[in-house]
Amino acid sequence: MSALVLGAVAVVLLNLYAAILVVLRSRVYGVALYRPMLVNIGLSFLPVLLALVFGVGLVGIVPAISSTAQSAIGAGTLVVWIYLVVATVLWLLLFPNSVYLITELNFSHRAEKTPVPLWYDIVQTLALTLSGIANAVLSLAVVQTMFILMVDPPSGGVPASSWTFAGVVIVLGAVGVYLGRYLRFNSWDVRHPASMLRKLVAHLRQRGKALEAGGFVLTHALLIALLYVPLFSLAWTALL
Incomplete structure (x- = not known):
């Protein structure tokens, strides 16, 4: 358990380090503060906060429901499942904000002529990207841990169904990054699904865009999967 806590602390420190480098870039080299990076760090960390809040909420709601007479007729179970579905959907809408920071490696913030050394921008942008990952x-x-506990309690190793769940999330996350980077969609644009669909269809009808989108999603999803699978497996082993 101490290893898991250490990992969580390391993630928080990595976010702080990335934010500090963004601020110092402005203060030390006398350039304008690139505020979008700070905003993106905050948006990137939101899925972590949301996952933790929903996890704590689940821990509290299950015992509360099981202690009532409603659970005897299945109403309690229904409430739990509604909570899980709503929480997961809300979290999934924000999840691409974390993976999105991979696209900051294009150095779009760096002007052609700038007093900021290239080595500094490399470290700053790399820290930003790693914090998102x-x-x-x-x-x-x-x-995924909540999925395992509620849907497919383990008998030892990580259940295959939870890997399927994680794989779907990773692919959807890559899709969300593509939509955000190239169509400039935000998580809250889901309030206008018809408009989003029209823009997406028009975009994919352009020559070569469908192939580009497929390649983008595939490469980004594989990158996250190659990092995530061994890390979660090690964490699960430590948890057991």
């Missing part, structure tokens, strides 16, 4: 891994690990 770390947030994605930690938040998905929390949600």
